[in-house]
Amino acid sequence: MPDTVESFIKRAGKQGKALKVAGTTLLIDCNDAQMAAMLATRKETAHLCLRAGDKHVVVRLEDEDKFRTHVRALGYGMTA
Numbered sequence: 001m002p003d004t005v006e007s008f009i010k011r012a013g014k015q016g017k018a019l020k021v022a023g024t025t026l027l028i029d030c031n032d033a034q035m036a037a038m039l040a041t042r043k044e045t046a047h048l049c050l051r052a053g054d055k056h057v058v059v060r061l062e063d064e065d066k067f068r069t070h071v072r073a074l075g076y077g078m079t080a
Helices: 003-015 033-041 061-073
Strands: 025-029 049-051 056-060
Touching: 025 061, 033 049, 033 056, 056 061
Parallel strands: none
Antiparallel strands: 025 056, 049 056
């Protein structure tokens, strides 16, 4: 096989496995960037979410109930 073809096959094989689904998440749209930052850094919620842009956090579906509980305890509501 020519080197270019072999190189292409190796690269395609490697790039074809570059990403994998790690789980299902919930994307939460916050009122503003400050709310998203607070949720992502507050000790009660930081371990349950990750920042996803300026106004969004991501929560694993299996952590949704815990996240909602902590958000309510902080005095905030979350609609569906």
